[in-house]
Amino acid sequence: MRTQVGIIGAGPSGLVLSHLLYLHGIDSVILESRSQAYVEARMRAGVLDSDVTALFKAVGVGERMMKEGLPQEQMEIRFEGKRRYINWKELAGGRVNMVYGQQEVVKDFIQRRQQDGGKLFFEAQALRITDLDGRPTIEYMHEGQQKKLECEIVAACDGYHGIGRRTIPADKLEAYELNYSFAWLGIVAEARPSSKWLVTSAHERGYAMHSMRSPSISRNYLQIPLTDTVDDWSDERIWQELQTRLETDADWKLEEGAILEKTRFDIRSFVCHTMRYKKMFLAGDSAHMVPPTGGRGLNQAIADVCILADGLADYFKKSSSAHLERYTDLCLQRVWHAQQFTWRMTSVLQRLDWENKNPYHRQVQIAQLEYLTSNRAAATSLAECYAGMPLQTSFLPSDRPQYPLVI
Known part of the structure; x- marks a missing residue:
């Protein structure tokens, strides 16, 4: 079998790249x-930047997203019994993010690629990549x-x-990695979301987050010790800990329901500077990973393939x-x-001093949270980061509003 571009992986980055190439008239x-069933059920990221939603609409794969997605204009940060809001729409030039699960993005793009006659092979395990100097071959x-x-x-x-990345010789690979001293427990529950926006809590017992995947499905996270396993967390313990960490002095109730999925995963940051090796290009998680704290993973992957497709x-x-x-x-x-x-957000929201719970670190964390959520300039910077940078792509108007790189 021959093609112009061989893509390994049918996650969001591979599927979106294949569709953009199709629109450019390039075979992949x-x-x-x-299996197709597995990738369509794999629940990961869920918040799309405004430019990503605009891209999906522009390339004809946004109809279901616009019907079923949940627009997000703001987020809530809780600490010490306080509720603070970061309004992306107000502070970041009118931008609105969208809650639309990664698995739904994958379903939409698989359907569109199959509709357009795209070549997708599931349960096709790449074994090796050869001849990257000449005519590359994927066995x-x-x-x-x-x-x-x-x-x-x-x-x-x-x-x-x-x-892909493992094919690059070790002496040609430049990479940076940070492994955190805690893990996350991800929970999918058949429970109506308790808020119309993302709720994140920097509790003294550890981080917690409440978000949604649909009007009837909620997505929750708990920071847990590296030594914990899924078996250590019964349904009862999960709900009790979420209630404790998300508690507030205001009238708010966390809706509970049947837990459909529990996943424990380590938290790491990773960047591979060797994003190109001869005739191979890395995109998405093969080149970089971030903790889910800032919602950057999926959005960064789409940014990569936009640049790659135009190139x-x-x-x-x-x-x-x-x-x-x-x-x-x-x-x-x-x-x-990203x-x-x-x-920055992981440091200010998680208990980085997980082992010794140093009171000094906790007081510094609270001071940082007070500043970020009460100083307008700091809140604006935070909102712009959460709203995301503009995509560099020929599929969106070049004269649309541009935003500075905020550090």
């Missing part, structure tokens, strides 16, 4: 190691047989543990590699912006 093939297993996909460009959209359009249609040569630099500016923002 997606190889995904998991993979599918339906019990070892097969080959020949292409001109490889796009590795296969996540942190994927084969590949110039490469195939204009025989120009100038845009592709800038791919890493253009992506990394955004990537490190890293510093997420690190």
